[in-house]
Amino acid sequence: MKSIYFSLLLGATVASANAYAASSTLSVMCKGSDVGAEIFVNDKFKGECPLDIKVPTGTLKLKVQKKNSGASDRIFEQEIQVNYNVVKTVDVLLVDKTAPEGKQSKSAPKKVAGTACTACPVMVPIPGTDFELGKYTVTFDEWDACVADGGCNGYTPPDEWGRLRQPVTSVSWNDVQSYLEWLSQKTGKTYRLPSEHELELATRAGTSTQYYWGDELGSKNANCNGCESRYGKRTHLPAVVGTFKPNPYGLYDMVGNVWQWTDGCREGDCAKLVLRGGSFEYGSESFNVNYREGIESTERINNLGFRVARTIPKAN
Numbered sequence: 188m189k190s191i192y193f194s195l196l197l198g199a200t201v202a203s204a205n206a207y208a209a210s211s212t213l214s215v216m217c218k219g220s221d222v223g224a225e226i227f228v229n230d231k232f233k234g235e236c237p238l239d240i241k242v243p244t245g246t247l248k249l250k251v252q253k254k255n256s257g258a259s260d261r262i263f264e265q266e267i268q269v270n271y272n273v274v275k276t277v278d279v280l281l282v283d284k285t286a287p288e289g290k291q292s293k294s295a296p297k298k299v300a301g302t303a304c305t306a307c308p309v310m311v312p313i314p315g316t317d318f319e320l321g322k323y324t325v326t327f328d329e330w331d332a333c334v335a336d337g338g339c340n341g342y343t344p345p346d347e348w349g350r351l352r353q354p355v356t357s358v359s360w361n362d363v364q365s366y367l368e369w370l371s372q373k374t375g376k377t378y379r380l381p382s383e384h385e386l387e388l389a390t391r392a393g394t395s396t397q398y399y400w401g402d403e404l405g406s407k408n409a410n411c412n413g414c415e416s417r418y419g420k421r422t423h424l425p426a427v428v429g430t431f432k433p434n435p436y437g438l439y440d441m442v443g444n445v446w447q448w449t450d451g452c453r454e455g456d457c458a459k460l461v462l463r464g465g466s467f468e469y470g471s472e473s474f475n476v477n478y479r480e481g482i483e484s485t486e487r488i489n490n491l492g493f494r495v496a497r498t499i500p501k502a503n
Contacts (some may be wrong), residue, residue, distance in 0.1 A: 211269045212352070213242045214276040215229060215251065216309050221261070221281045222252035222437075236279060237309075239352075239429065244269055250278045259283055274328055274351045276305060296421040300439050304373050306332035308495050311437050317501070320381060320389050321494040323354075323428035323439050324447060330366065331356040331454050338369030347489060352427045354445045360484035361447055362459050363493050370495065381496035383451040386463050392435040398474060399434040399441065407431065409443035409474070410467045425467050425490070442474040443467065445492040452481075459483055466490040 215226055215363040217236035221476050224236045233240050236251055251263040261281035269275045305327055306320040325348035331337040342365070344357040358366075363380065371376045381389070392399050400408045408414065410426045429439045442464050451461040459481035465474050472478060482488070 203413070206229050211242055211244055211249070212274045213240045213267065213269060213273060214238075214274055214352070215240065215249070215250070216276060216278045217251070217281075218278075218309070221251075221253065224261070224263075224279070224281060225252045226251050235321075239274075242269055249391075251281065253281055255328065256291055276328075278305060278309070304370075307370060307374060310495075310497060312499065313436060314393070316388065318381075318385055318496055319432050320385070320438060322433075322437065324445060324492045324494045325366070326352050326354050327355045329350060333366050334371045336373070338372075339365045341434075341502060344487070345489075348424055352429070354425055354428055354440070356425070356445055356489050356495065357487040358491070359487045360448055361488070364475055367495065376497060378495045378497050380450040380493060381446055383461055383463060384447050385492075385496060386441075386447065388436055389436060390434065390464070390476070392438070392441075394435060398471075400432065402419075409471075409493060410440070411443040411461050411471050411474070412468055413470050414443060435444055443471075445490055446480065446488070448491070448493040462491060486498050 188298065192477075213228065215236050215238050222236060226233045226238055226240070227234055227248075228242060228447045230250070240241060245268075246305060247267045247269055249263075249265050249267050253261045255261060260442065261283060264332060265277070267277060295421050308323070310319040310324060311322050312319045327344070327346060330339065334341060334343055339362070341380060342358075344355055344362075344363055346353065365378070368380045390399065398404065398408065406414070409431055422439075425444050426440075428444075431440065431443075433439045434441050436454065444467055445464075446462040446466045447464045449461045451465055451475050452459070462482065463478040465471070465478070482491075
């Protein structure tokens with residue numbers, strides 16, 4: 188009996204240790220030509236960038252590399268400190284492997300002083316337009332970074348399903364304006380909410396089918412009531428951003444999961460502002476481009492979030 192008890196205790200201890208060992212997430216983000224680069228953590232290949240990776244706590248060696256035919260490889264290397272039960276986001280910028288240490292090659296994008304922000308949304312330029320859109324809806328960890336930095340009027344939205352990479356909800360249109368103000372000051376760039384037209388254009392992503400993944404709703408393509416995912420109204424649960432496949436423009440959760448604020452007025456009545464995209468509590472009919480909801484700018488709802496937009500300045 189003692190032997191059985193010891194075996195059970197040992198098994199529980201090992202399971203607990205293993206759970207602790209991979210308790211956090213390393214979110215490696217890439218843009219432009221860096222997308223598709225190979226990711227190595229502690230010299231072990233993990234996949235291609237961008238990627239979310241379950242990792243142990245402690246100091247990790249991150250290496251991201253992209254081979255260029257006929258040219259030197261481009262590389263990013265950094266030691267990352269990961270705390271327990273957190274999401275650690277790293278924005279990767281690959282540089283020429285032959286460039287002197289600490290200097291970027293001429294072909295690498297230059298960083299603008301004062302605009303670095305590891306907790307700010309990753310943006311995706313929309314082809315054929317002059318604007319870019321957040322790759323994901325804004326998350327709790329991004330909102331909490333604003334509050335920690337003295338912004339967002341100190342408002343901490345309640346969470347029913349956890350924080351971190353869950354989409355931030357229970358934020359009014361007015362709350363969102365305070366976040367946009369903080370983000371603009373933090374980065375030196377002007378952020379705003381997308382218009383209805385911009386959100387529709389980005390959602391379609393150049394497709395002509397019923398949904399951006401095809402004409403059939405299918406299963407596990409989005410988070411809605413009836414979308415046949417493990418989320419939706421059956422469990423009244425939003426999904427962590429990026430759970431489902433992106434649309435052809437590389438944007439995640441453009442329909443379902445949480446409603447998204449726009450800067451549009453409901454039928455000319457600016458006392459009510461337009462929401463688009465549907466949510467985990469609504470059926471797929473809310474994905475229709477003509478489906479709109481309107482609420483007052485002060486309302487806070489637990490299935491409503493937002494995505495940021497930015498007009499790309501014209502080159503001089």
